[in-house]
Amino acid sequence: MATTPNSLTARAPVRLPPMPGEREASDRCPSIELERSTVVDGQLVFERPNGLLRALTHGFFLIRIPEGLDLAGADAFAAHFFEDPTGEEPDGGDGLDHFRGFRHLAVPGDYQGYFDREHDQWENFYIARENWPMLPPGVAAAGERLADLGITVLRSVLGSLGLPEEDWAEVTGGLTDQQGHQMLAFNHFRPEKEVRGSKFHRDSGWVTILRSVEPGLLALIDGTLSSIDPVPGYFIANFGSSIEVLTELLPTPVRANVHGVVRTQRVTGQPHRTSYVIFLDSDLDGTIYRYEDGRPRAIQSMRDFAVQEVNRTYDNENSGL
Numbered sequence: 092m093a094t095t096p097n098s099l100t101a102r103a104p105v106r107l108p109p110m111p112g113e114r115e116a117s118d119r120c121p122s123i124e125l126e127r128s129t130v131v132d133g134q135l136v137f138e139r140p141n142g143l144l145r146a147l148t149h150g151f152f153l154i155r156i157p158e159g160l161d162l163a164g165a166d167a168f169a170a171h172f173f174e175d176p177t178g179e180e181p182d183g184g185d186g187l188d189h190f191r192g193f194r195h196l197a198v199p200g201d202y203q204g205y206f207d208r209e210h211d212q213w214e215n216f217y218i219a220r221e222n223w224p225m226l227p228p229g230v231a232a233a234g235e236r237l238a239d240l241g242i243t244v245l246r247s248v249l250g251s252l253g254l255p256e257e258d259w260a261e262v263t264g265g266l267t268d269q270q271g272h273q274m275l276a277f278n279h280f281r282p283e284k285e286v287r288g289s290k291f292h293r294d295s296g297w298v299t300i301l302r303s304v305e306p307g308l309l310a311l312i313d314g315t316l317s318s319i320d321p322v323p324g325y326f327i328a329n330f331g332s333s334i335e336v337l338t339e340l341l342p343t344p345v346r347a348n349v350h351g352v353v354r355t356q357r358v359t360g361q362p363h364r365t366s367y368v369i370f371l372d373s374d375l376d377g378t379i380y381r382y383e384d385g386r387p388r389a390i391q392s393m394r395d396f397a398v399q400e401v402n403r404t405y406d407n408e409n410s411g412l
Contacts, residue, residue: 110287150348164229264373288352295400296372
């Protein structure tokens with residue numbers, strides 16, 4: 092496991108079985124009923140009275156897609172970013188070339204651009220908010236709405252836990268004030284690669300909002316490997332390691348549960364699995380905090396924490412999560 096010296100955020104290893112294929116997972120991993128929520132007047136509202144508590148414990152929940160949010164451009168980008176342009180436009184082709192060719196785009200900044208994961212079917216395109224003008228029309232606008240939604244979730248959760256609002260900007264690296272590190276990540280899973288879909292891992296940040304329209308996501312919840320299935324009209328939301336570390340000594344801690352994607356086993360002619368997320372983190376020059384005795388205590392630099400978490404997300408080990 093890759094950690095920084097004397098890391099106070101390294102958790103005990105979690106032993107997991109090899110990532111199953113999608114057919115095996117459909118038989119072995121029952122679907123869990125996630126709590127459903129909606130944003131109403133800037134607040135996260137759950138359909139059931141105990142919904143928030145169950146969401147914090149599971150680490151996952153559903154959040155209704157806001158009315159008027161146009162996802163067509165972002166959906167198309169996820170489906171085509173990894174392809175080479177046809178070179179037939181504007182006079183011919185399918186009209187999608189402006190979503191293609193991003194494997195070769197140099198994006199400035201840490202952890203950005205195209206990644207071909209050696210040990211996974213995953214290939215990704217990561218791009219932070221300051222570089223969203225490089226994206227095709229409509230994609231950045233969807234990203235902005237996703238980021239706003241995730242920040243609303245974060246503010247609602249911190250308020251529900253009773254954490255003083257005057258601390259929020261400090262402990263989240265400015266994220267609650269629309270700053271921080273806001274990253275769009277687009278994913279394509281290649282069935283021709285005889286490897287896992289993605290490694291079991293925890294997200295490193297505060298809140299992740301996922302757009303996925305087909306099963307394949309698995310999570311370790313209450314000691315059981317369960318399927319996290321999409322529901323039409325909803326995003327899947329989950330919590331990351333930053334909020335787990337911040338709250339782990341509170342009466343109601345937030346869980347960042349281990350999750351990953353099954354090995355895709357599609358037949359010829361069927362579309363490949365794609366998805367995209369907004370990752371919401373502290374700035375890399377920020378600090379990781381933990382609440383102790385009613386006060387936030389600085390325990391690790393965000394840069395060291397990010398290196399630690401990223402290294403164990405993309406390596407070839409099944410433990411150290």
